[in-house]
Amino acid sequence: MSDSDSDAPLRGRSRINGTAKSSDKVPRNFDKARPGEMPSNEHVNPGVSVRMGEMVEMNVDSAAQNRTQVNGTLSGKRKSRGSLANGKTSYREASSSEDDDKPLSKRQKTTTAAKAPDSDDDMSDEPLVKRTGKAAKKPPKAAAHQIGEDSDSDVPLTTKLVKEKEKIDKAAEKQAAALNAKDKKATGTKRKAAKPTMSSDDEAPLAKKKPTAGKRQSNGVKNAKSDDDVPLSKVPAKKGKGKPDVKSESATPVKKGKAVKKEEKTEEDMQAEAEEEEYRWWEDPTKGDGTIKWTTLEHNGVIFPPPYELLPKKVKLVYDGKPVSLHPEAEEVATFYGSMLHSTVNVGNPKFNENFFADFKKYLDKTGHGRDKDGNMVKIEKFGKCDFKPIFEHFEAQRAAKRNLPAAEKKAQKAAKEEVExxxxxxxxxxxxxxxxxxxxxxxxxxxxxxxxxxxxxxxxxxxxxxxxxxxxxxxxxxxxxxxxxxxxxxxxxxxxxxxxxxxxxxxxxxxxxxxxxxxxxxQSDFKKFEKARELKKHIARIRKDYTRDLKAPVMADRQRATAVYLIDRFALRAGNEKGEEEADTVGCCSLKYENISLVPPNKVIFDFLGKDSIRFYEEVLVDERVFKNLKLFKKEPKTDGDEIFDRLTTSALNRHLNGYMPGLTAKVFRTYNASFTMSELLKSMKSEGTIPEKVKDYNDANRKVAILCNHKRTVAASHATQMEKMEDKIKGLKYQSWRLKMMMIDLDPSIKAKKKKKEGADYFNLPEDIDREWIVKHQEALVEEQRQKIQKKFEKDNEKLKADGQKEMKEKELKERLKAANELAAKFKKENKTNKVEAEGKSPSIDKIEASLEKLEHRIKTMTVQMEDKDENKEVALGTSKINYIDPRLTVVFSKKFNVPIERFFSKTLREKFDWAIKSVDENWEF
Structure with missing residues (x-):
């Protein structure tokens, strides 16, 4: 659009090549108009419900009328799958990475979507080109306990967190000022803001900031001259293999040409040498700065999956009620589908079935379709006539047989597999x-x-x-x-x-x-990623100041860029890039479409789009009044469904602009910084006390706040209710066990009843309120059955051991003898229910022993109750995504060391290996 048109009325703009484009400049009178006076093409749509609220009448964006029609329905939670589609488990579907900085768990968690892999890769945030036309279900109203809100609280947790986030943002500004002042004092050079420029052409090159003295290197690690923020000691690298030189500076140099007498090594000497051998690369940040990643590289290549094994002759695909034989190529494809009939999330998806059958038909056409028992050709043309159940039953039988293999055989198979690999x-x-x-x-x-x-x-x-x-x-x-x-x-x-x-x-x-x-x-890749986020601490205040100012910029491109950075910084949106028509219709901030945003006055914005990995992102947020006005401006006529909100901004242009503040800064760094800095500030004010489970819950509470603020949410797992019932049942079982012990005390000393009631209260010997007689009977039956199963398994294990040792196996008579213990337990419970008395158990029972057992039980009950509450509070929040991918792992290590909680309570064995550098590099005083 020419400059002469830049101030023309917005309604007078035309569509260019079928797409509406914003004018290159903002109308002069736009910022003077009050929100209610701005020209609008909004429609009145009474009765639209807002998330977590009641139905009310209000004026809303026209896009809100069909918001539930956008991007299809909610995706269900993806069930875990075996390694091979055909049921074999020797291979698991390997996850590959094209980016060294991609995190281990690639799952994005959103408010209403299933848990899915997440990464820092913005290339997968693509524009929504096609709308599915399916009605998207609105997220259900969450209960107070589902989002961590106290039942007696009048203020939702998210509202409290917004206020807490404001305090954290102010702390970030103060810290940035302090760090810059320290840099200035240390280097004698003022850190200047190289204001990135951007023309109305969104692809125009931007002015890049020159590095200043004391600035970190491009990999996010500081120059050695600037030590104000270095968390780790720097050790010069040895030549050759890059090992750090761990020699003491005070060591006496050995003169050349003279032999040194070899002294006998002490235990301390050998331990010191062992420590020296460990390659502590995190203490050598210069390693890996160049483009050459290795000098020598040797490996043995890759392992290929085993060739396809034909189905037994009796196992066939059934078409239109008739078993048919298939060519091996087509049969293998049929087994892909037949082996996964239990995965209802997939086989119940019409698109999944449509795509499978389209590809299956290509193999059928290539190989001549099927043959009946007489050899006649059977043309397979309709998916609905295909019955894959015989194939599924075959693979289910194989899986069951593998599960039921003797332990020795399983061990032998595992050893053979490991030997090959x-x-x-x-x-x-x-x-x-x-x-x-x-x-x-x-x-x-x-x-x-x-x-x-x-x-x-x-x-x-x-x-x-x-x-x-x-x-x-x-x-x-x-x-x-x-x-x-x-x-x-x-x-x-x-x-x-x-x-x-x-x-x-x-x-x-x-x-x-x-x-x-x-x-x-x-x-090293993870280390650099988090160090880069730490470096952003020094620039965040200036970046926020600049984009806040540019929210009123007269140039449309600058205003769109400022609004996008605001959304990325405040609401953890990914940047987004363009994608081809054959790829998933996903969207990021820069590629948001007209229909992906609904505006509800005075300042509520509803995001509804398919995000990374095609997971629906639905969120209602409150924004700054200026941002709300700008979004209204970016949606003005003639824009409509399919048109981009930020039509004068691309992800590459946005990242070039951010790079002007700090080398290597991109939109995705904000997610890491915001998560880590928020967690860091929460840990500073935390005072965790009590048992280990209580301290773990304190950590999870902080992690949950980070996850909510960063939109790392998920739908409640289908198995959550069942898991909660099991945990509740275990707690009730412990309470019942505690009650039985109290009854045994009365059996030993009837006079203790009056003493305990006086000391502990009248209800001390009563059954807990949540336990009734009907539950007791069922629980007793379960305990008897559990004992039977244990005896049975122990018998089978003992026989396997005897067989392996070449000895004679025990007969069924021995099993029956052992099972008498379960029968005796059943008889004991029956007598207790009839007499309402519990006889003291064990060798030499005493009141002191029973009280000691009661104390242990009470501790277990308390621990399990805390764990149950923690699990329930986490059901809609994805703590793993935040903890593994966005929160600097050194912060978790700090919590572990500061409050004496074993790191195993936070990191699995795999994660401990992944974050070995974090565990070994910091103490409890380290700060992000």
Missing amino acids: APYMYCMWDGRKQKVGNFRVEPPGLFRGRGEHPKTGKVKTRVQPEQITINIGKGAKIPEPPAGHKWKEVKHDQEGTWLAMWQENINNAYKYVMLAANSDIKG
């Missing part, structure tokens, strides 16, 4: 042994996708060696491909951190074999 599990990287992550080539199967992925159900073809490129050192031995095959290519890419790669057929994406999460390279 051992050569592939590790590589030699610059002379250091490093664990490889996903060395298994993905097996063929059906693509599941996430959320409402348009390609769900399509056939993932078998990957052949001819598709695989190997990356290895020049002098290293090249792995042998399978017999009769050859590699696509062998490279010696020293700038790459991948070992092998291939292109899959669904999205034509490249899959990479990388080092494991606990390797040095992956650890």
